[in-house]
Amino acid sequence: MKCRSCRGPAVIELRRHNAGFCGECFLRHCREQVRKAIEEFAMIAEGERVLVAVSGGKDSLALWDLLLDLGYEVDGLYLGLGIGDYSDESHRYARAFAEQRGVRLVEIDLPADVGFDIPTGSARARRVPCSACGLSKRHLFNTAAVDGGYDVVATGHNLDDEAAVLFGNVLRWSTDYLGRQLPVLPATNGFVRKVKPLVRLGERETAAWCVLRGIDYIVEECPMAAGNKHLGYKEALNAIEEQSPGSKHAFYFGFLTRASHLFRPQAHAEQEGLHPCVSCGAPTTGDRCAFCKLVARATAP
Amino acid sequence: MKCRSCRGPAVIELRRHNAGFCGECFLRHCREQVRKAIEEFAMIAEGERVLVAVSGGKDSLALWDLLLDLGYEVDGLYLGLGIGDYSDESHRYARAFAEQRGVRLVEIDLPADVGFDIPTGSARARRVPCSACGLSKRHLFNTAAVDGGYDVVATGHNLDDEAAVLFGNVLRWSTDYLGRQLPVLPATNGFVRKVKPLVRLGERETAAWCVLRGIDYIVEECPMAAGNKHLGYKEALNAIEEQSPGSKHAFYFGFLTRASHLFRPQAHAEQEGLHPCVSCGAPTTGDRCAFCKLVARATAP
Numbered sequence: 001m002k003c004r005s006c007r008g009p010a011v012i013e014l015r016r017h018n019a020g021f022c023g024e025c026f027l028r029h030c031r032e033q034v035r036k037a038i039e040e041f042a043m044i045a046e047g048e049r050v051l052v053a054v055s056g057g058k059d060s061l062a063l064w065d066l067l068l069d070l071g072y073e074v075d076g077l078y079l080g081l082g083i084g085d086y087s088d089e090s091h092r093y094a095r096a097f098a099e100q101r102g103v104r105l106v107e108i109d110l111p112a113d114v115g116f117d118i119p120t121g122s123a124r125a126r127r128v129p130c131s132a133c134g135l136s137k138r139h140l141f142n143t144a145a146v147d148g149g150y151d152v153v154a155t156g157h158n159l160d161d162e163a164a165v166l167f168g169n170v171l172r173w174s175t176d177y178l179g180r181q182l183p184v185l186p187a188t189n190g191f192v193r194k195v196k197p198l199v200r201l202g203e204r205e206t207a208a209w210c211v212l213r214g215i216d217y218i219v220e221e222c223p224m225a226a227g228n229k230h231l232g233y234k235e236a237l238n239a240i241e242e243q244s245p246g247s248k249h250a251f252y253f254g255f256l257t258r259a260s261h262l263f264r265p266q267a268h269a270e271q272e273g274l275h276p277c278v279s280c281g282a283p284t285t286g287d288r289c290a291f292c293k294l295v296a297r298a299t300a301p
Numbered sequence: 302m303k304c305r306s307c308r309g310p311a312v313i314e315l316r317r318h319n320a321g322f323c324g325e326c327f328l329r330h331c332r333e334q335v336r337k338a339i340e341e342f343a344m345i346a347e348g349e350r351v352l353v354a355v356s357g358g359k360d361s362l363a364l365w366d367l368l369l370d371l372g373y374e375v376d377g378l379y380l381g382l383g384i385g386d387y388s389d390e391s392h393r394y395a396r397a398f399a400e401q402r403g404v405r406l407v408e409i410d411l412p413a414d415v416g417f418d419i420p421t422g423s424a425r426a427r428r429v430p431c432s433a434c435g436l437s438k439r440h441l442f443n444t445a446a447v448d449g450g451y452d453v454v455a456t457g458h459n460l461d462d463e464a465a466v467l468f469g470n471v472l473r474w475s476t477d478y479l480g481r482q483l484p485v486l487p488a489t490n491g492f493v494r495k496v497k498p499l500v501r502l503g504e505r506e507t508a509a510w511c512v513l514r515g516i517d518y519i520v521e522e523c524p525m526a527a528g529n530k531h532l533g534y535k536e537a538l539n540a541i542e543e544q545s546p547g548s549k550h551a552f553y554f555g556f557l558t559r560a561s562h563l564f565r566p567q568a569h570a571e572q573e574g575l576h577p578c579v580s581c582g583a584p585t586t587g588d589r590c591a592f593c594k595l596v597a598r599a600t601a602p
Binding site for chain 2: 171172173232233235236237239240244250251254258259262
C-alpha cells in the first residue's frame with residue numbers, strides 16, 4: 001500500500017479514511033485533524049493559556065505534544081490518583097515527557113493534597129471507582145485551571161472514547177448527558193472552557209503518533225477500569241467499525257450535526273440553577289458540590 | 302431455579318426479568334406482555350379486523366397464535382418472495398399453522414402476482430435484497446389490508462429486532478427514521494394502522510412460546526440476510542445485553558419515553574407531502590411510489 005499523500009511506502013493504514021500513510025504524512029494528517037477540530041469548534045483562541053490533563057497514557061501525551069507542535073502555550077497537569085504501581089508508573093511517563101521537552105507539569109496528589117486515594121476512597125464513599133475518579137478529575141482539573149489563570153482545560157478524549165460515551169448515553173437515553181456531550185463546553189460562572197481536540201483521531205492514531213514521535217507512555221489500562229461498561233461499549237462499537245469502517249465517526253459527528261441540539265434545552269435548564277458550593281466555592285446545583293460530598297465520605301474516620 | 306409465579310420448577314430463565322418461569326406461567330407471562338403492549342400503545346380496538354404478516358418464522362407464528370389466544374379476529378397474510386427453498390419451506394409452515402387452527406391465510410406470490418422474485422429482481426433493480434424485500438413487504442401488506450377491509454396490519458417485530466433497528470438508526474442518526482420508529486404507526490390517508498405487539502418480548506421468548514405451544518416454524522434465517530448490517534447490530538447489542546441484562550429493553554423503551562418525540566417534527570413534515578402514486582394509487586411523496594419504481598426496474602426486459 002502507498003501513502004495517500006506522497007505515494008511513498010505506507011506504514012499505517014486507516015480504514016476509516018480508506019487510505020495509507022507514510023510516517024511523515026501520517027503526522028501531518030494528525031496535526032491537520034487536530035487543527036481542524038480546534039478551528040471547527042472554536043476550542044482555543046490565539047494567546048490563550050491551555051492546561052492539558054496528562055495521565056501518562058498515549059492520548060494525553062499525544063495531545064500535549066500536538067498542541068505544543070501547533071504552537072499553543074500549554075502546560076500539563078498530572079493528578080496522582082493513588083492507584084498503586086499504575087499511578088507511580090503513569091506519573092513517571094508524564095514527568096519524563098515534561099523534562100524532555102522542558103515544559104511545565106503542574107502536579108496534584110489526591111492522597112497527599114486531598115486526603116484519599118481512589119481505591120480506598122471510592123470504597124468508603126460507596127461509589128464505583130471510575131465514577132469517583134471522574135468526579136475528582138473534573139473538579140480538580142477545573143480548580144487547578146482557575147487557580148493557575150488558564151483559559152482552557154484540554155483533555156485527551158479521542159474518537160473511540162467519545163463514541164463509546166455517546167453509545168452509553170444513548171443506550172440509557174440519558175438526555176441530560178446527551179445535551180452536554182460536546183467537544184467544547186464553554187466557560188460558565190466558575191468553570192473554565194473544556195475542550196477535546198482529539199475527537200477526530202482514533203486511539204490507533206494517537207498510539208501511532210506516540211510511536212512515531214518517540215514518546216514513551218503507559219500502555220496498561222487503569223486496573224480499576226477492567227470490566228467496566230465503558231470498555232464493553234468500546235468492544236461493541238469496534239465490532240461495528242470492523243464491519244463498516246467509518247461507523248464511529250459517522251455516529252459521533254452525525255450526533256453533533258443532527259441530534260445534539262435536540263437535547264440541549266434540558267441541559268441548559270440544569271445549568272441555570274448553579275451557585276457556589278458552601279464548602280469550596282465551585283459551582284453546583286445543591287448546597288455542597290458532589291466533590292466535597294465525596295471528600296467528606298472518602299476521608300471520614 | 303423456581304418459577305417466579307407458582308414456585309414450581311422453572312423451565313426458562315429470563316435474565317432481563319431476573320426470573321425463571323415454568324411452562325404455564327411463561328405462557329401467561331407472554332400473553333400478559335402482549336396484552337400490555339397492545340393496551341399501552343392502543344394498538345387494536347375491540348371489534349377491529351387484524352391482518353398479521355406471517356413469514357413462517359417463530360415471531361410471526363407466535364404473534365398470530367398470541368393474538369388468536371387473546372381473542373382478536375386475525376387472518377394471516379403470507380407473501381411468497383421467491384427465495385428458493387427458503388420460501389417454499391416458510392410457506393409450508395405458514396399453511397400448516399393456518400390449517401391446524403382452521404384460520405384464514407391470505408396468500409400473495411411476488412413472482413406470480415407481481416412478476417419478480419427478490420434475488421433476481423433486487424439485482425436487476427440494483428438494490429440490496431433486504432431493502433427491495435422490505436419495500437415490497439410494506440407495500441403489499443398495506444395493499445392487501447386495504448383491499449381486504451382490515452383495520453390493522455400486525456407484524457412480528459420483537460424487542461431484539463426493534464432494538465437493532467433503533468441502534469442502526471442511531472448509529473447513522475437517521476432523524477427521519479427515528480421520528481417514525483414507533484410500535485404503532487397510525488392510519489393515515491391510504492395507509493392502515495401498523496402495529497408491533499411483540500415489542501415487549503425478546504426472540505428467545507417467541508421461540509420458547511412456539512416450542513411450548515407445539516408450533517413448527519422455519520428455523521433458518523433468510524439466506525439473503527446473511528452478513529447484513531442488521532445482524533451485526535444484533536450481535537453488538539447481544540454482547541451489551543450479556544454484560545447488563547435489561548439493556549435492550551432500557552434502550553428501546555427509554556427511546557420511546559424520553560427521546561422519540563424529539564425526532565417527531567421532522568417525520569411529520571415528510572408525511573405532509575403525501576399524495577397518490579400515479580401508477581398504483583398508494584400514498585407517496587413523489588409522482589410514482591418507490592414500489593412501482595422497483596417493479597418497473599425488477600421486471601424490465
